[in-house]
Amino acid sequence: MIVLLALLSLAGPNSTTNSPRPEMRGLWVVRTGLFTPPSVDQVVDTAARGGFNALFVQVRGRGDAFYVSRLVPRSDLLRSQPADFDPLARLIARAKERGIEVHAWVNVLLSAHFGVPLPPGHVALRHPEWLMVPKAAAQAAMSVPRSALPALIERYREQSDAEGLYLSPSAPGAVAHLEDVVGELLRAYPVDGLHLDFIRYPGPEFDWSRPALEGFARGGDLMAAPNLDPEGWEAYRRAELDALAARLSQTARRARPGVVVSAAVVPDQAQAIHHRYQSWATWVERGLVDAVCPMAYTPDTRIFRAQLEQARARLGPAALVWAGVGAYRLDLDGVVEKVQAAREAGASGVVLFSHESLTPADFERLHGAVFPPPAAPAAAVGGYGPRGRR
Numbered sequence: 001m002i003v004l005l006a007l008l009s010l011a012g013p014n015s016t017t018n019s020p021r022p023e024m025r026g027l028w029v030v031r032t033g034l035f036t037p038p039s040v041d042q043v044v045d046t047a048a049r050g051g052f053n054a055l056f057v058q059v060r061g062r063g064d065a066f067y068v069s070r071l072v073p074r075s076d077l078l079r080s081q082p083a084d085f086d087p088l089a090r091l092i093a094r095a096k097e098r099g100i101e102v103h104a105w106v107n108v109l110l111s112a113h114f115g116v117p118l119p120p121g122h123v124a125l126r127h128p129e130w131l132m133v134p135k136a137a138a139q140a141a142m143s144v145p146r147s148a149l150p151a152l153i154e155r156y157r158e159q160s161d162a163e164g165l166y167l168s169p170s171a172p173g174a175v176a177h178l179e180d181v182v183g184e185l186l187r188a189y190p191v192d193g194l195h196l197d198f199i200r201y202p203g204p205e206f207d208w209s210r211p212a213l214e215g216f217a218r219g220g221d222l223m224a225a226p227n228l229d230p231e232g233w234e235a236y237r238r239a240e241l242d243a244l245a246a247r248l249s250q251t252a253r254r255a256r257p258g259v260v261v262s263a264a265v266v267p268d269q270a271q272a273i274h275h276r277y278q279s280w281a282t283w284v285e286r287g288l289v290d291a292v293c294p295m296a297y298t299p300d301t302r303i304f305r306a307q308l309e310q311a312r313a314r315l316g317p318a319a320l321v322w323a324g325v326g327a328y329r330l331d332l333d334g335v336v337e338k339v340q341a342a343r344e345a346g347a348s349g350v351v352l353f354s355h356e357s358l359t360p361a362d363f364e365r366l367h368g369a370v371f372p373p374p375a376a377p378a379a380a381v382g383g384y385g386p387r388g389r390r
Helices: 002-011 037-050 087-097 135-141 146-155 172-188 210-217 230-255 269-274 280-285 301-315 332-344 360-369
Strands: 024-029 054-060 101-107 110-113 164-166 193-197 260-265 291-296 320-326 349-353
Touching: 024 037, 024 101, 024 320, 037 054, 037 087, 037 360, 054 087, 054 172, 054 193, 087 101, 101 172, 135 146, 146 164, 172 193, 172 230, 193 230, 210 230, 230 260, 230 280, 260 280, 260 320, 269 280, 269 301, 280 291, 280 301, 291 301, 301 320, 301 332, 320 332, 332 349, 332 360
Parallel strands: 024 054, 024 349, 054 101, 101 193, 193 260, 260 291, 291 320, 320 349
Antiparallel strands: 110 164
């Protein structure tokens, strides 16, 4: 607990959030938009035509890199491209020419798909002992060779909400690795923001890995401890995630002073706290992140508005709350409706998921309907007022 408090104090609020900021008009760019130089250019150009002022670019999808790294393997999805093709560098250069911010979107704990071969040097191959383990596999995980852990975890995929292999925030080596990844990335690239995604547990059936059980049991019966103190077990996992958020934000701010740290979060606060162990409101209050993006992907506008109003009420009028809009579940009229509802609910802006869900014609319509000029870069200025004052 002393270590956690020290980390929280070191992380501190980012001073850049004290000045007013314009409305966030963001777009999540999944890694499919980074496969080739033309696809990178198209993403930036269509976003500019759509009136967007920020791109959240998935530079770390599954423990890999869509940038130049000495720590993690280059994404296998770039294998057909020349070795000197740097998707992130190209995107930053083109976005800056158009006055668009770039936020490096990093999938933190989710590190690999199930059923997909891992490339040489992947963290799950080098350190399978850092992986989260589901409860059903806990006993077996204690005795199998470390190299057998990924296959063991995957065996229970149908019994969990996991989308793949997750690193454990209780494994000291995993946390240090993630700090190194963030530090390397932000020192090398002039991004405006670091966007943390999958900084949550897959569900309450995780994490029964040895590092997590040993950290909680503290010398007691590893398997019995969570059942003997279920509330303490929940609190322990939340604290582990809090500490990870603190360390990553501290690393980011040291590597690139002034960077905006944000997190994609589960919109329902009870679900976030008790099932994903993601205390995102606390992260904002303690200054661990500068902004949260509730992934309010519901097509139901009433639920969408209510989730954002609850976030605003919980965090107060000054916090940066960017509404995550699930464009992949909506037609263009639905997207427009959600953007307008986000403004009415007091959001500080929106981030649309994702670039794949919009056609060139959709970008043109968005520009005319909800993103008219001027759309200044989101880090240039800032207010966050409850009615979308910019």
